[in-house]
Amino acid sequence: MRDVRLLNFELPNLRGGGPNLLSGANLILARGRRYGLMGRNGCGKTTFLTALSQRKIDCDEDDGGVPTTVRMLLVRQEIIGNDWSAVDTVLKSDVKRESSAEIEANKEERRKKLRQQLVGAHNRLSEIESVEGGDPEPRARKVLAGLGFTPEMQDKPTSALSGGWRMRVSLSCALFANPSLLLLDEPTNHLDLEAVLWLERYLTKTFTGTLVVVSHDRCFLDEVVTDVVHFHGSTLTTYKGDISNYESVLIENKIRQSRQREQQEAKRAHLQKYIDLHAQAGENGVKASRQRKSKQKKLDKIGEIEEVEEEEEVVLIFPDPGSFDKEMIQLEQVKFGYNENDILLEDVDLTIDLTSRVALLGRNGCGKSTLVKLCVGGLKPVSGEAKINPQCKIEYLAQHQLEQLDPDGTPLSTMVDRYPGDRSNTHIGELRRYLANFGLGGMVLPVQLIHTMSGGQKCRLCLALAMYRKPHLLVLDEPTNHLDLETTAALIEAIRNFRGGVLLVSHDQHLLTSVCNTLLVVENRKVQVLQGSSNKAAFEAYKKAVVSGKR
Incomplete structure (x- = not known):
C-alpha cells in the first residue's frame, strides 16, 4: 500500500451549516503506522473518519487522496442482525478471499473470457493461504474468541446477539479482513478489559496495515498508536509517539510559544517607547528623524506570534452527600443464580461505605452486572444476605442511560x-447554576437540543441528573464510553474529591488505577480481591495473567 496523502483539503460541517470543521488541512498516513486521532468531543473526528472511508475528501494535488488500490474498512457501529452465524459473518467479510473464490467458481462457463482473471485469482488465493493458512475458519474463530465469544456464541445467528455483541462481530470482520487502511471509531466501547487487552496485542503484533483510531481510552492509545493527530482549530497537526509524548510536546510548545510572545511584546514595547519619547522631546533634526524612521521600520518588521490559546478546562463538581457513619451495603455469603442449574455467584462477601472506591473486573458474562444489581437491590440472592441501609441514597448510572434521554429535550428541560420543584424562576436559576458544575453552564448549553449534543455532553447531563439528590453511593457502569480524555480526567478528579462511596465497572485502565482503592475480580462464580504491593502493581499483574491466558 502507498502512503495516503490528504493535502490542502476541507471538511464541511454537516450539522446545519457553520464554518468548515477543517480548512486547508494536510495529513499523510504512512504505510504501517498507527495513528490516534485526538480532539475534544464534537470537533469532527467521526465526521472525518466517515468522509475518509467514503473517499469524499477532495485534495488539490494530483497525487492526493486515497488511492483506489487501498482497501479501507470503517468500524463504527454494530452490524444488522440476520440468520448468519457470527463466524459465517466474519468469513463473508474477507473480500479478498470471497472475490477470488467467486472468480474460481465461474471458471467452467467463462473459461476463455476470464482466463487471465483466473490466474490472478489463483495467485491471490495462494498469497492469502500462504499468510493466513488454507482454511480461514480457524482464524475467524480465533479472532472471535479473542473478543470474548464462546464457541456456542460463535455459531449463534447474529440476530440473537445484543447490540454490544453485534458491535464485536463488526470489529471481528474488520480484523479478519485485514484491510490496508483500518479506521476504528471508539473500538473499546463495547469491550471488557480482557478483550481490550487482546485487541491491543492484535493491533500491535498481528495487524500490518495502517490504522486510524478514535478512542477515549488513554492506556489503549498509549499501547497501540505510533503517532498522534491533533484535531484542533480547523487544522490537523501530527506528533510522533504515544499520548504521553504528545501531551509533553504540546506543553513544551505552549511554553515556548508563550516565551517567544513575551519576548516579542517586550521588544515591540521597547521600540515604541523609544519612538514616543523622541517624538515627545521634539527632536526633529535629521539624525533624530532618521533614527525614529529606523526604529519604526524595525517595529513594522516584527511578526505576530499568536497568544497561546488555552482550551476551556472541563470541571465536574459532585455535591457533598453529608456524613453517613454506618455501612451502606453488606453482602454476606451471597449466592445467586437465575435457576439452580445456572449459578453465577456464590460465597460473596462485600462491604461498601463512604470511603469505598471499588472496581469490578472480569470478562463479559462473568456476573459483574449481576453483582451490581445485588448491591443496589435490583436482585435478591438465592441464599445469604444482601443488606442495604434504607437511609442510604444510591444512584446507578447504567451504560445505556444516554439512549434514554429525550433527543428533543434540552439539559434544562430534562432537569x-x-x-420540578415549584417550577419558579428561582428554582430554574438554581438548576442552571447546578448544570454549570457539570460543564453545561452559560447561555447556550442549558437550552441546546440534546440530539445536537456530543456524547460527552450527554454523559455529563446523565451525571448531573444522578448527582442532584446528593447520593451517598454512586454506581457507574462504563462511565467513560462517550467521554474525551479531558472529560475523563475531570471525572477522575471529581471522584477523588467526592465524599461518598463509588462502585465502578469499567474497561478504562487509567480510570481504574487512578481512583479505586479496591480491585475485585469476578471469576468462576467467586469475587476475589486483587493482591499486590499497590493497586497499580496488582492491576499490572492481572493484565499479564490475562494476556498470557492464565486468567
Whole structure:
C-alpha cells in the first residue's frame, strides 16, 4: 500500500451549516503506522473518519487522496442482525478471499473470457493461504474468541446477539479482513478489559496495515498508536509517539510559544517607547528623524506570534452527600443464580461505605452486572444476605442511560422534568447554576437540543441528573464510553474529591488505577480481591495473567 496523502483539503460541517470543521488541512498516513486521532468531543473526528472511508475528501494535488488500490474498512457501529452465524459473518467479510473464490467458481462457463482473471485469482488465493493458512475458519474463530465469544456464541445467528455483541462481530470482520487502511471509531466501547487487552496485542503484533483510531481510552492509545493527530482549530497537526509524548510536546510548545510572545511584546514595547519619547522631546533634526524612521521600520518588521490559546478546562463538581457513619451495603455469603442449574455467584462477601472506591473486573458474562444489581437491590440472592441501609441514597448510572434521554429535550428541560420543584424562576436559576458544575453552564448549553449534543455532553447531563439528590453511593457502569480524555480526567478528579462511596465497572485502565482503592475480580462464580504491593502493581499483574491466558 502507498502512503495516503490528504493535502490542502476541507471538511464541511454537516450539522446545519457553520464554518468548515477543517480548512486547508494536510495529513499523510504512512504505510504501517498507527495513528490516534485526538480532539475534544464534537470537533469532527467521526465526521472525518466517515468522509475518509467514503473517499469524499477532495485534495488539490494530483497525487492526493486515497488511492483506489487501498482497501479501507470503517468500524463504527454494530452490524444488522440476520440468520448468519457470527463466524459465517466474519468469513463473508474477507473480500479478498470471497472475490477470488467467486472468480474460481465461474471458471467452467467463462473459461476463455476470464482466463487471465483466473490466474490472478489463483495467485491471490495462494498469497492469502500462504499468510493466513488454507482454511480461514480457524482464524475467524480465533479472532472471535479473542473478543470474548464462546464457541456456542460463535455459531449463534447474529440476530440473537445484543447490540454490544453485534458491535464485536463488526470489529471481528474488520480484523479478519485485514484491510490496508483500518479506521476504528471508539473500538473499546463495547469491550471488557480482557478483550481490550487482546485487541491491543492484535493491533500491535498481528495487524500490518495502517490504522486510524478514535478512542477515549488513554492506556489503549498509549499501547497501540505510533503517532498522534491533533484535531484542533480547523487544522490537523501530527506528533510522533504515544499520548504521553504528545501531551509533553504540546506543553513544551505552549511554553515556548508563550516565551517567544513575551519576548516579542517586550521588544515591540521597547521600540515604541523609544519612538514616543523622541517624538515627545521634539527632536526633529535629521539624525533624530532618521533614527525614529529606523526604529519604526524595525517595529513594522516584527511578526505576530499568536497568544497561546488555552482550551476551556472541563470541571465536574459532585455535591457533598453529608456524613453517613454506618455501612451502606453488606453482602454476606451471597449466592445467586437465575435457576439452580445456572449459578453465577456464590460465597460473596462485600462491604461498601463512604470511603469505598471499588472496581469490578472480569470478562463479559462473568456476573459483574449481576453483582451490581445485588448491591443496589435490583436482585435478591438465592441464599445469604444482601443488606442495604434504607437511609442510604444510591444512584446507578447504567451504560445505556444516554439512549434514554429525550433527543428533543434540552439539559434544562430534562432537569426540570426530573426535579420540578415549584417550577419558579428561582428554582430554574438554581438548576442552571447546578448544570454549570457539570460543564453545561452559560447561555447556550442549558437550552441546546440534546440530539445536537456530543456524547460527552450527554454523559455529563446523565451525571448531573444522578448527582442532584446528593447520593451517598454512586454506581457507574462504563462511565467513560462517550467521554474525551479531558472529560475523563475531570471525572477522575471529581471522584477523588467526592465524599461518598463509588462502585465502578469499567474497561478504562487509567480510570481504574487512578481512583479505586479496591480491585475485585469476578471469576468462576467467586469475587476475589486483587493482591499486590499497590493497586497499580496488582492491576499490572492481572493484565499479564490475562494476556498470557492464565486468567
